[in-house]
Amino acid sequence: xxxxxxxxxxxxxxxxxxxxxxxxxxxxxxxxxxxxxxxxxxxxxxxxxxxxxxxxxxxxxxxxxxxxxxxxxxxxxxxxxxxxxxxxxxxxxxxxxxxxxxxxxxxxxxxxxxxxxxxxxxxxxxxxxxxxxxxxxxxxxxxxxxxxxxxxxxxxxxxxxxxxxxxxxxxxxxxxxxxxxxxxxxxxxxxxxxxxxxxxxxxxxxxxxxxxxxxxxxxxxxxxxxxxxxxxxxxxxxxxxxxxxxxxxxxxxxxxxxxxxxxxxxxxxxxxxxxxxxxxxxxxxxxxxxxxxxxxxxxxxxxxxxxxxxxxxxxxxxxxxxxxxxxxxxxxxxxxxxxxxxxxxxxxxxxxxxxxxxxxxxxxxxxxxxxxxxxxxxxxxxxxxxxxxxxxxxxxxx
Amino acid sequence: xxxxxxxxxxxxxxxxxxxxxxxxxxxxxxxxxxxxxxxxxxxxxxxxxxxxxxxxxxxxxxxxxxxxxxxxxxxxxxxxxxxxxxxxxxxxxxxxxxxxxxxxxxxxxxxxxxxxxxxxxxxxxxxxxxxxxxxxxxxxxxxxxxxxxxxxxxxxxxxxxxxxxxxxxxxxxxxxxxxxxxxxxxxxxxxxxxxxxxxxxxxxxxxxxxxxxxxxxxxxxxxxxxxxxxxxxxxxxxxxxxxxxxxxxxxxxxxxxxxxxxxxxxxxxxxxxxxxxxxxxxxxxxxxxxxxxxxxxxxxxxxxxxxxxxxxxxxxxxxxxxxxxxxxxxxxxxxxxxxxxxxxxxxxxxxxxxxxxxxxxxxxxxxxxxxxxxxxxxxxxxxxxxxxxxxxxxxxxx
Numbered sequence: 001x002x003x004x005x006x007x008x009x010x011x012x013x014x015x016x017x018x019x020x021x022x023x024x025x026x027x028x029x030x031x032x033x034x035x036x037x038x039x040x041x042x043x044x045x046x047x048x049x050x051x052x053x054x055x056x057x058x059x060x061x062x063x064x065x066x067x068x069x070x071x072x073x074x075x076x077x078x079x080x081x082x083x084x085x086x087x088x089x090x091x092x093x094x095x096x097x098x099x100x101x102x103x104x105x106x107x108x109x110x111x112x113x114x115x116x117x118x119x120x121x122x123x124x125x126x127x128x129x130x131x132x133x134x135x136x137x138x139x140x141x142x143x144x145x146x147x148x149x150x151x152x153x154x155x156x157x158x159x160x161x162x163x164x165x166x167x168x169x170x171x172x173x174x175x176x177x178x179x180x181x182x183x184x185x186x187x188x189x190x191x192x193x194x195x196x197x198x199x200x201x202x203x204x205x206x207x208x209x210x211x212x213x214x215x216x217x218x219x220x221x222x223x224x225x226x227x228x229x230x231x232x233x234x235x236x237x238x239x240x241x242x243x244x245x246x247x248x249x250x251x252x253x254x255x256x257x258x259x260x261x262x263x264x265x266x267x268x269x270x271x272x273x274x275x276x277x278x279x280x281x282x283x284x285x286x287x288x289x290x291x292x293x294x295x296x297x298x299x300x301x302x303x304x305x306x307x308x309x310x311x312x313x314x315x316x317x318x319x320x321x322x323x324x325x326x327x328x329x330x331x332x333x334x335x336x337x338x339x340x341x342x343x344x345x346x347x348x349x350x351x352x353x354x355x356x357x358x359x360x361x362x363x364x365x366x367x368x369x370x371x372x373x374x375x376x377x378x379x380x381x382x383x384x385x386x387x388x389x390x391x392x393x394x395x396x397x398x
Numbered sequence: 399x400x401x402x403x404x405x406x407x408x409x410x411x412x413x414x415x416x417x418x419x420x421x422x423x424x425x426x427x428x429x430x431x432x433x434x435x436x437x438x439x440x441x442x443x444x445x446x447x448x449x450x451x452x453x454x455x456x457x458x459x460x461x462x463x464x465x466x467x468x469x470x471x472x473x474x475x476x477x478x479x480x481x482x483x484x485x486x487x488x489x490x491x492x493x494x495x496x497x498x499x500x501x502x503x504x505x506x507x508x509x510x511x512x513x514x515x516x517x518x519x520x521x522x523x524x525x526x527x528x529x530x531x532x533x534x535x536x537x538x539x540x541x542x543x544x545x546x547x548x549x550x551x552x553x554x555x556x557x558x559x560x561x562x563x564x565x566x567x568x569x570x571x572x573x574x575x576x577x578x579x580x581x582x583x584x585x586x587x588x589x590x591x592x593x594x595x596x597x598x599x600x601x602x603x604x605x606x607x608x609x610x611x612x613x614x615x616x617x618x619x620x621x622x623x624x625x626x627x628x629x630x631x632x633x634x635x636x637x638x639x640x641x642x643x644x645x646x647x648x649x650x651x652x653x654x655x656x657x658x659x660x661x662x663x664x665x666x667x668x669x670x671x672x673x674x675x676x677x678x679x680x681x682x683x684x685x686x687x688x689x690x691x692x693x694x695x696x697x698x699x700x701x702x703x704x705x706x707x708x709x710x711x712x713x714x715x716x717x718x719x720x721x722x723x724x725x726x727x728x729x730x731x732x733x734x735x736x737x738x739x740x741x742x743x744x745x746x747x748x749x750x751x752x753x754x755x756x757x758x759x760x761x762x763x764x765x766x767x768x769x770x771x772x773x774x775x776x777x778x779x780x781x782x783x784x785x786x787x788x789x790x791x792x793x794x795x796x
Contacts, residue, residue: 012474039410044729063570069656076607105408125602126600127599128597128692131598133597133598135599136691136692136722137691138690138691138692174688191596191722194595194596195593195596195724197592197595197620198589198592198593199526199531199534200531201526201528201529203525204629222520272685281712281714281715281716282711284711284714284715285709285711292536293535294526294534294536295533300719301713301715301717301719302716302719302720303711303712303713303715303716303719304711304712305712306710306712306717307710307711307712308708308709308711309708309709309711310707310708310710311683311706311707311711312704312706313679313680313682313683313701313705313707313709314679314701314702314703314704314705315701316679316682317679317682317697317699317701317727318701318702319699319727320697320725320726321697321698321700321701321727321728321729322700322727322729323727323729324533324534324589324726324727324728324729325726326593326724326726326727326728327718327725327726328718328722328723328724328725329715329717329718329719329720329721329722329723329724329725330719331719331720331721331722352771360692368581379796392562
């Protein structure tokens with residue numbers, strides 16, 4: 001029997017829970033009313049069926065865990081997000097982890113019992129969508145499960161085509177809810193390395209990560225796995241959990257309160273690669289000035305505000321020109337970055353065993369505890385990854 | 399006999415001059431004293447010999463024409479430039495065109511009589527230098543003929559290794575002095591296309607060029623040769639020679655006085671590729687906002703000042719991230735971009751015959767007219783390319 005703290009609904013992520021077989025026709029889901037701030041609620045919705053996907057290609061997945069992040073906050077604040085056509089609500093949740101419970105007759109890629117993570121964006125109509133790189137769409141409209149025009153994963157089940165469902169080995173089942181955030185890093189680094197083929201030879205040695213949140217930590221991990229000397233800049237004074245995690249990778253943590261970025265760059269840079277993951281646009285422009293010759297600055301954080309800042313425009317341009325520097329923005333993600341993420345996460349479990357699990361700081365048990373989930377996401381201190389434990393793995397029979 | 403205007407020293411670039419065989423041991427050259435503002439002067443210097451280059455690999459070139467640009471102004475203002483070791487002067491001039499008059503016994507690539515243009519930068523020690531991409535050097539020190547630590551081409555002769563001398567077909571002899579500036583465009587576009595291999599499919603349709611000076615015009619040409627719809631933004635109100643040249647390419651000219659960049663982008667963009675060649679860093683930051691999804695902004699202009707400007711930082715970052723956009727700086731150039739330039743210039747002569755020659759607006763006859771050369775470069779109006787006609791082609795006997 002699981003040991004649940006009744007007051008908080010928090011459970012240890014690895015303890016078993018009692019099986020919870022949902023009703024055949026409906027299921028519970030966490031949803032919002034797009035356009036209406038603070039509208040998150042629990043509701044009964046139709047349970048998806050495997051035959052909803054044409055061609056016998058349906059894969060029905062029982063959801064085990066779903067992570068939440070800043071995008072979910074923005075969706076609940078009605079700053080972003082739209083309901084699918086024909087619905088007035090949007091099921092939220094885009095960082096999924098689950099297990100296949102049923103497959104259509106023409107599915108060869110996945111089998112009942114497989115652990116899986118679903119991608120988020122769905123193709124539009126541009127040539128980039130047609131070749132599977134829907135993250136590079138030039139369409140104006142985005143389709144993203146749990147975010148825009150498509151229901152998400154904060155529910156008991158979802159169904160999709162195997163094209164959008166990535167198999168995860170059992171060895172990653174305790175951490176696979178981190179795969180979707182990991183793809184932010186995978187895509188950013190893959191784009192950077194693709195771009196740097198322009199150099200014919202590129203052996204980056206020093207990297208910086210701006211921001212020590214979930215994405216910053218995962219970026220530091222991926223860069224350490226690639227053998228780089230990594231400096232992570234964060235706001236919080238060390239030591240704290242995040243700086244400990246960074247040190248345990250053999251990377252360096254600098255608080256910008258004590259060491260401004262450009263001072264840190266003078267000591268430990270300049271940086272061949274900088275991964276920006278702060279959500280603060282002023283850091284973007286400081287990062288431009290911390291880049292080594294031929295270096296690449298990857299922008300991955302969304303800055304929805306309207307901040308104007310003063311920048312040394314002549315100097316930034318001159319250094320980009322004389323140093324052949326590159327800046328690239330990156331938005332998530334297509335299937336291949338999920339597949340790369342699986343490889344990096346298995347590499348991480350082998351190189352830094354137990355490290356990824358330490359990021360799972362704030363589990364919240366059960367969809368019915370959506371208020372606590374939102375509360376933890378919005379107000380808890382020391383969070384790295386807040387997630388909903390939708391169901392226990394033991395509830396699935398392969 | 400040439401028809402020279404004695405008062406101005408200006409000659410038509412295509413008229414023959416009397417042969418001028420220089421003395422065997424010395425020659426005339428235009429030089430500056432680095433560190434001393436306004437020190438440009440004519441001097442007698444040792445005439446280079448083919449055996450100065452080791453291994454029997456010397457190529458002695460008689461200089462026919464040398465273009466001048468903003469860098470030459472900066473060098474004369476002592477804002478930039480250093481003398482070679484052992485010298486207190488620097489022979490200036492980096493946009494060369496000449497003809498081979500003597501080769502060492504182990505030169506197979508070039509023969510006496512060949513028309514040639516020399517590259518500018520020389521290798522340092524980094525891995526990029528070692529593989530021939532010395533324009534991507536990560537060294538702190540740059541070696542550039544006519545600019546920094548190496549003598550330039552504003553002289554009667556120069557000698558070099560064939561590695562740094564690019565053959566030009568006789569069909570380009572009237573315009574080949576434009577090859578060095580063309581390499582700015584060639585490298586910028588080559589880097590952009592290399593970078594865009596990250597997209598697997600890239601079919602850019604709309605391009606913008608910021609600036610309608612020599613580089614801007616050559617960028618518009620190269621982009622039209624690649625089939626793009628091109629909009630050039632300049633400050634001057636049309637019509638004038640530069641806007642006429644742009645129209646004659648089938649491109650569009652917009653004066654930013656009448657049409658600010660972002661308005662122009664709304665009408666004719668967004669732009670898959672933007673080539674920035676204004677020398678004004680504020681334009682760089684405006685250009686960032688005129689870029690299409692997956693677009694690439696090429697920065698090629700040097701901004702030596704200290705301007706600070708106010709920018710919409712959140713918006714620029716957000717658009718780069720959500721649109722997967724790229725910005726790349728580019729500094730010139732290695733041999734391959736000269737070879738690409740030859741191809742584009744021959745293509746241009748076939749597609750737009752006579753167009754390149756119209757850029758040669760301000761010839762100045764003879765090294766001894768260096769004052770007029772500098773005066774024309776600094777003060778003349780309506781200049782596109784100012785250059786010194788060092789010697790007539792007919793003075794060379796193959």
